[in-house]
Amino acid sequence: MSTHTCAEPQVLGLQDRLWTAVTDRDEHAAAAVVLAALDDGIGAESALMDVIAPVQARVGLEWAANRLSVAQEHAASAIAERVIAALAHHPSVRTAPRLGRVTVACVDQEWHVLPARLLAEVLTLRGWQVDFLGAQVPTPHLIGHLHNNGADVVALSSSIPTRLPAAHAAITACQAVGVPVLAGGAAFGPDGRHALRLGADAWEPDARSAARRIADGIPVPVPAAGKQQTDDLPHLGDQEYTLVVRSRPQLVREVLAQLESRFPAAAAYTDQQREHTAQDIAHIVDHLGVALYMDDDELFTGFLVWTAGILDARRVPAASLKPVLDVLGTELKDFPRSSSLVDRAGLVLDALLATTGSRSRSLG
Amino acid sequence: MARLKEHIASRTQKHTTTDLWGSAPYAVIVVDGAGTLVDLNPAAASLLEGAVRGSALSEAVPPWLANAHRETTESTGRSAGDDGAASPRPAFRGRIGARSFAAHPAPDRGGDVTWWLIDDTEQRLVEEELATERERTAFLAEASNVLLASLNTDRCMQVTAQLASRHLAEAAVVIVPAAGRQLPMACAVGGGTAVRTTVTADAARVPGLSEALQGFPPVPSRWIDPASLPDWLIPEGFAGPVGSAAVTPLPGHGVPAGVLVLLRSTGSTEFNENEEVFARLFAARAGAALSAARLYAEQSDITRTLMRDLLPPRLDRVNGVDFAGGYQPAAARDRVGGDFYDVHPGSTPGDASLAVLGDVCGKGLDAAVLTGKIRNTLQALTPMAGDHERMLRLLNGALLNSHHTRFATLVLASVRREESRVRLRLTSAGHPAPLVIRNDGRVEEIDTRGTLVGALPHVEARTVETDLRPGETCLLYTDGVTEARGGPLGDELFGERRLMRALAECGGMPGAAVVERVQMLASQWLHDGRHDDMALVAITAPLTTHLSAVDGHTRGRYTR
Numbered sequence: 001m002s003t004h005t006c007a008e009p010q011v012l013g014l015q016d017r018l019w020t021a022v023t024d025r026d027e028h029a030a031a032a033v034v035l036a037a038l039d040d041g042i043g044a045e046s047a048l049m050d051v052i053a054p055v056q057a058r059v060g061l062e063w064a065a066n067r068l069s070v071a072q073e074h075a076a077s078a079i080a081e082r083v084i085a086a087l088a089h090h091p092s093v094r095t096a097p098r099l100g101r102v103t104v105a106c107v108d109q110e111w112h113v114l115p116a117r118l119l120a121e122v123l124t125l126r127g128w129q130v131d132f133l134g135a136q137v138p139t140p141h142l143i144g145h146l147h148n149n150g151a152d153v154v155a156l157s158s159s160i161p162t163r164l165p166a167a168h169a170a171i172t173a174c175q176a177v178g179v180p181v182l183a184g185g186a187a188f189g190p191d192g193r194h195a196l197r198l199g200a201d202a203w204e205p206d207a208r209s210a211a212r213r214i215a216d217g218i219p220v221p222v223p224a225a226g227k228q229q230t231d232d233l234p235h236l237g238d239q240e241y242t243l244v245v246r247s248r249p250q251l252v253r254e255v256l257a258q259l260e261s262r263f264p265a266a267a268a269y270t271d272q273q274r275e276h277t278a279q280d281i282a283h284i285v286d287h288l289g290v291a292l293y294m295d296d297d298e299l300f301t302g303f304l305v306w307t308a309g310i311l312d313a314r315r316v317p318a319a320s321l322k323p324v325l326d327v328l329g330t331e332l333k334d335f336p337r338s339s340s341l342v343d344r345a346g347l348v349l350d351a352l353l354a355t356t357g358s359r360s361r362s363l364g
Numbered sequence: 365m366a367r368l369k370e371h372i373a374s375r376t377q378k379h380t381t382t383d384l385w386g387s388a389p390y391a392v393i394v395v396d397g398a399g400t401l402v403d404l405n406p407a408a409a410s411l412l413e414g415a416v417r418g419s420a421l422s423e424a425v426p427p428w429l430a431n432a433h434r435e436t437t438e439s440t441g442r443s444a445g446d447d448g449a450a451s452p453r454p455a456f457r458g459r460i461g462a463r464s465f466a467a468h469p470a471p472d473r474g475g476d477v478t479w480w481l482i483d484d485t486e487q488r489l490v491e492e493e494l495a496t497e498r499e500r501t502a503f504l505a506e507a508s509n510v511l512l513a514s515l516n517t518d519r520c521m522q523v524t525a526q527l528a529s530r531h532l533a534e535a536a537v538v539i540v541p542a543a544g545r546q547l548p549m550a551c552a553v554g555g556g557t558a559v560r561t562t563v564t565a566d567a568a569r570v571p572g573l574s575e576a577l578q579g580f581p582p583v584p585s586r587w588i589d590p591a592s593l594p595d596w597l598i599p600e601g602f603a604g605p606v607g608s609a610a611v612t613p614l615p616g617h618g619v620p621a622g623v624l625v626l627l628r629s630t631g632s633t634e635f636n637e638n639e640e641v642f643a644r645l646f647a648a649r650a651g652a653a654l655s656a657a658r659l660y661a662e663q664s665d666i667t668r669t670l671m672r673d674l675l676p677p678r679l680d681r682v683n684g685v686d687f688a689g690g691y692q693p694a695a696a697r698d699r700v701g702g703d704f705y706d707v708h709p710g711s712t713p714g715d716a717s718l719a720v721l722g723d724v725c726g727k728g729l730d731a732a733v734l735t736g737k738i739r740n741t742l743q744a745l746t747p748m749a750g751d752h753e754r755m756l757r758l759l760n761g762a763l764l765n766s767h768h769t770r771f772a773t774l775v776l777a778s779v780r781r782e783e784s785r786v787r788l789r790l791t792s793a794g795h796p797a798p799l800v801i802r803n804d805g806r807v808e809e810i811d812t813r814g815t816l817v818g819a820l821p822h823v824e825a826r827t828v829e830t831d832l833r834p835g836e837t838c839l840l841y842t843d844g845v846t847e848a849r850g851g852p853l854g855d856e857l858f859g860e861r862r863l864m865r866a867l868a869e870c871g872g873m874p875g876a877a878v879v880e881r882v883q884m885l886a887s888q889w890l891h892d893g894r895h896d897d898m899a900l901v902a903i904t905a906p907l908t909t910h911l912s913a914v915d916g917h918t919r920g921r922y923t924r
Contacts, residue, residue, distance in 0.1 A: 025872060025907070070881075071873050078877035109892075111884045136887070141699075147515040147657075148664050177514045178523070222510070248891075249854025272865075278852035282891075 010042070014051045015058075018083075022055060022076045023068070030079050031086045044093040045125050048084065048118055049208060056080050056114050066313040077114060084117055088124070097129035100152035102214060103179075105133035105142050107158040107187075108166045115185055116157035119207040123155075126211050139170045146177050153180050153218050155210060156200070158187035161303070162286045165241075165293050168198045172229050175199070180218040184210055194294060199232045233295065240335045241292040244285065251331055252281045258327045280307070284324060291341060300341055301348040308352055319353055322346070390482050395421050397437050397475035399430070411460060411481065428458035429467055433477060440471040457484070464488045496638065503531055504645055511653035515660040521550035522558035524614075524624065524650040530555030532643055533610075533626035535602045539567070540622035540654065541577045551599035563596045570594060576613035579620025585612040585643070597625060604629045614647050616655030624650065673739075674700045674732045679901070683713045684781040686904040688875035690883045694727045694844070694897045701897035702731030703842045706739055708746045710780065716787075718742075718749045721840040721901045722774025722795065731897075734768050752776045752791035753825045756817055763818035771818035775840050779903055786832040786905040791825050793817050796846065799864065800830060801837045801878070805871045807864045810838075832905040835872045844898035845882060850890040858889045875902030 014037050021029035034047050042051075059076045062068040068076070087093060104120040106113055113135035120132040131149060133142065146154070154174045158167045164187055171181045182202040183195035192203030202218050204210035230236045244251070256278055260267040269277065284304070291300035304325075308318035325346045332338040385392045391408035395401055399421045409415065415424035422430045436453065455466040460481070468480040510523045521538045528536035529552040538558075539549045545564050552558035567574040571588045575581070590606040598606060607630045614621040624647060635643055679687040693701035702724040710717045720742050724731045741762050745755045755776065763772070773794035780787045790798050794816030800808040814825025832838060841863070848858040866885050870878045879900045886898060 025874075027874070070869050071871065071877075074870075074877040074881050075873045078874045078880070081876075109887060111880070144664070147660060150516045150518050177516070178510065178519060222506075249852070252852045252854075275852070282852035 011046070011050045014042070014047075015054055018051055018055045019058060022059070022079050023072060025072070025075045025079065027079045027082055030083050034083050034087055035090060038087065038090050038092055044087060044090070045122055045208075047087060048121055048125075049206070052080055052083065053118055053207070064310060064313070066310075080114055081117065084114075084121060088121060093125065095125055095127055097124075098127045099129070099215070101129040101131070101150065102153055102155060103131045103133060103142070103145060103149075103151040104155045105137040105157070105170075106135045107156060107163045107170055108138050109136050110158050110160060110163050110166075110185075110187075111135050112157075112159040112185075115159065115207070116155070119155055119157070119184065119210055122207045122211050123214065126215070128211075128214070139166070139173050142170060143173050143177060146174065146179050151179050153182055153201075153214055155182045155184065155214070157185040158183070159185045161187045161194070161299055162290050163187055164194055164198065164290050164299075168229065168232075168293075171198050171200050172232075175201070175221040178220055180221055182210055182213060182218060194296070194299075197232070197294060197296075233293070235295045235337070236293070238335075238337060240337050241289055243335065244292060244332070244338055245289045248282065248285050248289070251285050251328065252278055254331055255281050255324055255327045259323060262323060281324060283307075284321075284328070288328070288338065288341065292337060295337075297341055297344055301345045304345055304349055305352055308349070308356075312356070318349075318356065321349060322353075325349065385478075388480075390480050393425075393479045393481070395433050395477050395479065399433060399437075402476060408481065426458060426460055428456065429460070429479070429481075432456035432458075432467055432469070433479070436469045436471060436477055437475065440475070440477070455482075457488075500638075500642055500645075503527075503642075504649065507646060507649050511649055514653075515657045517654065517657040517661055518548075518550070518560050520650070520654045520657045521548070521622070522552070522560055524654065525550040525552040525558040526555060528624055528626060528646065528650075529553055529558075532639070532646065533628050535599050535627040537597055537599060537625040537627070538614075538622055538650075538654075539573070539577065539625065540658070541579070541620045553599050553601045556601075559599070565594065565596050570597065570611070572611040573623060573625075576611055576623040577620060579613065579616055583613055585610055585647075593627075598627065602627060602629075612643065612647055614651035614654060616651050616658070619655045619658055621651040621654040621658070671700060674736050676705060676899070677707070679705075679707055681906070682707055682709045682717050682779075683715075684906065685717065685779050685786050686875045686902075686906055687719065688879045688902045688904070690879040690898075690900040692844075692883065692887070692895075692898045694895060698728055698732075700732035700735075701728060702726050702735060703844065703897040703899035704735035704739055705840070705899050705901045706742070707901075708743060708749075713781070716749065716778040716780040716789070718746050719777040719779055719840065719901055719903060720774060721777075721842065721899055722772050723842040723844075723897070723899070724772045725770050727897060731770070734770055734772070737766065737768070738763070738772055738774075749776070749778050752778070752789065752827045753814075753823075756791070756793050756814065756823050756825050760817040760820075760823045764821065768818070771816050773816045775812075777838065777840060777901075777903060781905075784834050784905070786836075786903070788830050788832065788838055788903065789827055790830065790838070791827040793823065793825055796841060796843055796860070799839045799841075799867060800832065801839065801867050801870055803833055803835050803871060805868055807867045809864075832903070834905050835907045837870070837873070837875050837878050837902050837904040839867065839878060839882070840901040840903070841882070842897065842899045844896035845886050845900065848886045848890050848895050848898070854891075858886055862889075872907075875904035878902045878904075 014033060017033045018030055021033055034051065037047055037051065038044060059068065059073055063073040102123050104116050106116050120130045124130045131145065133145060156167060156170055167183065167187065171183065174181045180201035182204060183200035184204055188195040188203055195203035201221060202213050204213050287300050287303040291297060304321060308321060311318050325342055329339055329342040332342060386405045388405060391411045392405045393401060393408045394403040401415060401417060401419050401421055401424050403417060404415060412424050421433055453469050455468045457464065457466050463483055463485040466482045466484045468482065470478040470480065507527050511520060514520060517540065521540060525536045525538045535553045537549055537551045539547050542548050545566060546562050547565055547567060548562050550558045550560045567577055571592055572583060572586050575583045587608060587610045590609050593606055593609055606627050608628045610626045612624040612626065614624055676689055676691040679689040687707050689705050691703065693699060705721040708718045722738065724734045724738065738759065741759055745758055748755050775795045775798055776791045777798065778789040790810050790812050791814060792812040793814040797812060798810045800810060802808060810828050810830060812826055812828040815823040817823055846858055846860050846863055849855060863882065866882060870881055879902045882900055
């Protein structure tokens with residue numbers, strides 16, 4: 001995750017101190033770590049990318065491993081946000097804009113603002129005039145902003161794969177008004193393949209390489225006459241995505257009912273347990289939807305493998321995912337792309353359960 | 365000589381087929397492998413004046429046809445043994461005199477080639493016209509496409525300059541009207557990317573420029589003396605001296621759209637008829653796009669100015685208390701709605717600040733206008749914040765006397781820091797009760813009740829006091845949060861119980877994180893569904909009493 005180039009002892013020490021401050025929810029100590037490092041001449045970009053970014057990545061990992069609570073994760077992000085704000089006000093950091101203008105925004109409904117925030121700060125440091133629109137920017141706001149203020153490029157951030165359809169809408173809208181889009185964030189895949197699939201003009205894995213790419217110049221897209229969003233993704237013609245997304249509540253309800261009739265334990269759930277289960281099922285349906293949108297199995301199977309890992313960390317048997325797939329397969333049997341996707345996901349899950357099962361046996 | 369004549373005579377006799385094409389409506393010539401004209405029909409004789417049997421092809425016909433013959437005989441030689449008649453060979457095209465011809469070769473096995481020369485002048489003219497027309501249509505389609513794409517003035521200027529410098533002249537400069545002597549302009553050379561600059565210059569010094577910039581009275585496009593061009597009008601990268609320059613006004617619809625200056629290195633000061641039509645069509649499109657962009661920019665300026673006071677304020681630390689706000693209007697295209705919040709700081713750190721959060725019935729701009737009125741009234745009433753009920757009575761009176769028929773619910777919070785604690789006086793007027801997140805994980809509903817304002821002649825309200833210990837947060841929210849409909853099953857309300865359960869996980873979080881957490885949960889609950897406006901204000905007693913190292917720029921630093 002933290003592929004920072006500058007892993008010197010000084011930086012590692014700073015990371016540890018910031019980690020301690022952030023997990024103690026001590027905003028002042030966190031700010032003090034970073035501001036003192038600046039005074040020692042670490043360089044603002046290094047503070048952002050080699051100290052704050054890796055600590056933030058670690059927060060995400062620790063949360064997934066159930067070693068941080070939701071509250072701690074939120075608090076850590078809020079503190080990181082304020083530390084970045086404090087850093088931007090540090091006298092050694094101010095830079096007058098001398099390059100072009102860049103708009104940095106998160107996709108609609110995307111709440112993970114920090115990656116975009118880091119890019120905005122790095123670009124500002126390198127001399128760009130940056131309009132930072134923040135988290136979850138509705139596409140009409142983004143386009144209104146571009147009409148009013150113009151931009152050489154839009155940097156669009158998304159971390160959750162289920163927002164890819166929204167990202168697609170934003171990318172095509174920006175290009176339609178003649179502004180190229182650089183996509184970034186975990187949602188677009190570790191190699192950026194989803195960004196290219198959605199027709200983004202560029203993709204970069206981190207803030208530094210994104211800043212370099214923007215400096216190299218990204219050509220203005222020429223709006224082709226009569227281009228439609230579905231031209232990039234012709235498989236959407238089968239409408240399976242639309243049908244699955246629209247019937248999400250019914251699918252969740254049906255899966256829930258079937259689970260309760262098959263497993264006595266599920267029938268005895270409290271309301272709250274039932275709601276958690278419903279939410280988990282809804283997430284699975286969401287990822288099925290986005291895999292259909294992108295026509296990419298990995299988006300669905302990858303999510304199931306990840307969920308199995310999360311369940312494992314929370315001591316829930318991952319085998320409980322199996323009946324969900326069975327019911328979804330039955331419910332969606334009339335949709336060829338969906339049902340074959342569910343079948344393939346079942347095989348991936350079987351393989352995963354076989355390996356973890358053998359491991360626990362050998363351990364036991 | 366005698367041998368040659370004999371040779372030709374014998375060849376002529378051999379070719380009794382001459383009778384077959386002698387009267388053909390096309391010119392036909394027969395040429396041998398050595399490039400000698402062996403035979404020709406009367407049509408060919410009149411076309412190729414002076415060509416007779418026996419003359420060398422290279423002297424009888426234009427070079428393109430002689431070359432075509434050499435090429436044909438060479439390729440026939442190579443493919444000897446094949447049945448030459450199997451597939452018709454492609455025709456060669458070229459001019460003979462003033463007309464255009466297609467020359468179709470028909471080689472025979474003896475090595476002679478019979479050429480059929482077919483006049484295709486008319487066809488070629490039509491083809492050329494079609495190509496020109498296609499090119500023009502493609503350009504205008506591209507121009508419309510690119511120009512209509514953006515409502516940004518700068519971009520429209522750049523695109524106009526770039527397209528004009530590719531199709532109408534070697535370089536183009538677009539200048540748009542502006543106040544004062546600052547002239548915003550975009551220059552492009554040879555279809556390259558346009559550069560947007562601003563020059564300080566007097567437009568009146570360029571003939572025709574200031575009239576064209578005013579857009580009235582209408583002026584025609586005119587060629588001006590290149591010597592009168594100031595340096596700032598000649599783009600960087602324009603090679604050589606300017607041979608000719610034209611000033612073309614861009615027709616805006618009711619508003620002046622700007623001027624296109626075209627620069628050529630040659631001295632030709634005329635458009636031909638084609639270019640003239642072309643230039644006009646282009647200018648019309650560019651003018652329409654630029655004036656639309658200007659109108660949009662003016663309208664959004666007006667909107668921005670009018671909306672400035674309706675937007676939710678940014679909240680921060682005030683007099684040693686952390687405030688955080690969050691706002692999501694019902695419609696994604698709106699920025700304002702019927703919910704509102706404000707924090708009015710106490711005049712000294714010892715005085716209470718007043719936080720207000722409320723909800724006007726209705727959504728969108730109409731509701732937002734009324735929130736503006738309520739917010740102004742409440743600001744004027746802040747000196748009376750010691751008595752919330754009295755404030756509400758006065759507000760109620762003001763609303764009843766206005767022409768608005770809407771009513772509002774709100775909650776008032778007087779907030780004062782005392783040592784490390786924060787003292788709260790809370791009053792709800794028909795509004796969901798404030799919730800307090802205690803450090804031990806309990807979520808407490810503050811039991812304040814009151815009537816909504818703007819509907820009834822009399823209002824009543826009960827004020828409740830409570831304290832926040834360091835790290836504790838009081839959350840004010842509007843019912844857009846709890847009435848968010850959705851969830852995994854699609855039709856459930858988010859509800860107060862779920863909100864309280866979510867807040868129970870937020871113990872000790874910074875206020876901003878609490879607000880963000882609730883916003884995130886509610887919007888995930890909605891899952892793209894429609895919702896009412898949602899507003900949240902978190903009032904948090906800071907954990908530490910240090911100087912605020914983080915936002916030293918905020919007013920009201922607190923030291924102990």
